[in-house]
Amino acid sequence: MFALVDCNNFYASCERVFNPNLQNKPVAILSNNDGCVISMSDEAKKLELPFGAPIFKWEQFCKDNNITVLSSNYPLYGDMSARVMNILGDFSPDIEVYSIDESFLQLKGFENYDLKEYATQIRTRISKWTGIPTCVGIAPTKALSKVANKIARSNLKQSKGICVIDSDENRIKALKWTKIGKVWGIGRRLQKRLQAKGIETAYDFTQVSSDWVLKNFSIVEWRLQKDLQGISKIPLEEVSSKKMIATTRSFEYTYSDIDNIKERISTFATSCAEKLRNQKSSCHLLIVQLSSDRHKKDIQQHKASKTVCFSYPTDSTLTIANAAVEAVKTIFKSGIKYKRAGVIVAGLVPNDNYQLNLFLHENPKHKPLMSAIDNLNKKYKSDKIKLANQDLKRTWKMRQERLSPRFTTNINEIIKVT
Template sequence: MFALVDCNNFYASCERVFNPNLQGQPVAILSNNDGCVISRSDEAKALGLPMGAPIFKWDSFCKAHGIHVLSSNYPLYGDMSSRVMDILRQFTPDVEVYSIDESFLEFKGFDHYDFESYGNEIRMRILKWTGIPVCVGIAPTKALSKVANKVARKFPKRTKGVYVINSEEQRIKALKWIDIENVWGIGRGLHKRLQAKGCKKAYDFTQLSDDWVRKTFSITEWKLKKDLEGHSKILLDEPKNKRAIATTRSFEYTYSDIDNIEERISTFATSCAEKLRKQGSSCYMVIVLLSSDKHKKDLEQHRASKSVSLSYPTNSSLIISNCAVNAVKSIFKTGIKYKRAGVIVTGLVQTSNHQLHLFDAENPKHQPLMQSIDHLNSKYKSHKIKLGNQDLKRTWKMRQERLSPRYTTNINDIIVVK
């Protein structure tokens, strides 16, 4: 059996844990630089606030309807997500973290368990220990557990947040209820093709012949169909190292001077290097991206990229940052107002097992230095140690005018009980 555990309105729920005044109130969370709405509470959805709404257009609407609008508090959300995932691992060792707010669980050897009670235990423990409400869908396959989770989310009073598909009758009933476009793995293009075939519900998809699905689509769609039929073909994903690592961000403001852009590129490159070291990888190539604000049509536009190949693999922040800064200098144009930049490291190999270069190699002092920096930054839960050309006060320069306190990751923001 599989379970899909999904946190309800996760960003808004994290805010409500530490600010109970938001309970039952409409809440909206904004994207980077307070741009667009990326998360809404059920109350905000009911008022008609759309996902992706640019806040400068909808600000008066939010004020008129009493919607609490907050900046994204990623340190808080990331920490709360880790707490939820750690609790899930207490119920089974087989956990696939699917996103920041949902995970798949596989129950091997749980043949005689009462899964509805087990699902309720999962739900209540997470709620009690973190304050985050979740819904649990349990079924014989991953795809069906997604369907079961949607049933639990749609009918909270009837299901109490937990729904189990453990019979053929329940499977067929659920598939006849859910629209084909709401099925996990059915994208916009596939939805149109299935709709042309007469598939309106998930059940209609399962009635198509296996041969036709294999010939018309691919093995992925066939596996999804078999999963919905109750035959497990989609397995838990094993944790894998990434083939490329990217850090891209929009700037808080447009920059036309090279100094600010160099600082941002150095910070992005350092972030990529840290991620490389975390997964035990090194890179052979650094790619730098730089672009102006495409929304300001009246200004001169410029987009460029630069690739730098290395003669030996590295995960040193010093080397990667230096390469990235030199690259951005070569593509920077005077007079352009830049809004976005990024650094990508690729050509990844294992740090412990790679081809050595006969005449060129990394300074042997870099690795122990990087280990010390990582240790200190991990110990103090913030980037205290930085390169000299980085901003010493902030990691990301984002507009966050509505930011809530970092209740669990900053000692100065911890709630004081009086």
């Protein structure tokens, strides 16, 4: 059996944990640079505030309906997510963290357990220890556990946040209730192709021939169909090293001077280097991207990238940041207002197994230096040690005019009781 544990309206719920005044009130969370709505509470959904709504167009609507609008507080959300996932690890050793707010648990050897009671224990502990509300769907396969979770979420009062599909009768009933477009892994294009064949529900999808699915689609859709039929074909995914690491961000404002852009690129490159060392990898390639604001058609547009090949694999912040800054100098154009940049490291190899170069190699002083920097930053839970060409006050320069305090990750912003 598989369990899917999903946090309800996660970003909004995190804000409510530390600000009880937001309970039972409409809350909306904005994307980077306070751009558009990416999360909201059930109360805001009932007011029909659309997902992806640009806040500058919906500002008056939010004021008229008393919707509290907040900037994304990623340090808080990341920390709360880690706490929830740590709790889930106590309920099963086989866990797949699917996203920041949901995880799959594989329940091996639970044949004699009361699964509904077990799901209740999961929800109760997470709520008690973190204050985050959750829903739990349990079924014989991952795809069915997704269906069960949606059913639990659709009617919280009746389901109490729990749905268990433990019989073929319950499976068929659940699949007939689920529209094909709501099935995990069915995108808009695939939905249209299936509907053209008369497939309107998840149950309809399970009734067509498996050979037809393989002939017209791919092994991915075939596995999904089998999962929905109750035959487990989608296993838990193991954590593996990434084959490419990217750090891309929109700027707080448009920049037309090279100095600000060099500082941003250096910061992005530093982030990539840290991620490389975390997974004990080094890179052979570096790609630097720079682009203007494509949404502003009245200004001159420019988009370019530069690829740098290293003579030896590296995970050094100094090497990667210097190469990134030199690369952005070659693609920068004077007079262009740039809005977005990115740094990508590719050609990754493990640090303990790669081809050496007879004549060129990393400066031997870099390894102990990077280790010391990482240990200090880890100890103090922030980027205290930076390169001289980085902004010492901020890591990500984003417009966050409605930002709540980082209650759990910054000692200066914890709740004060007076």
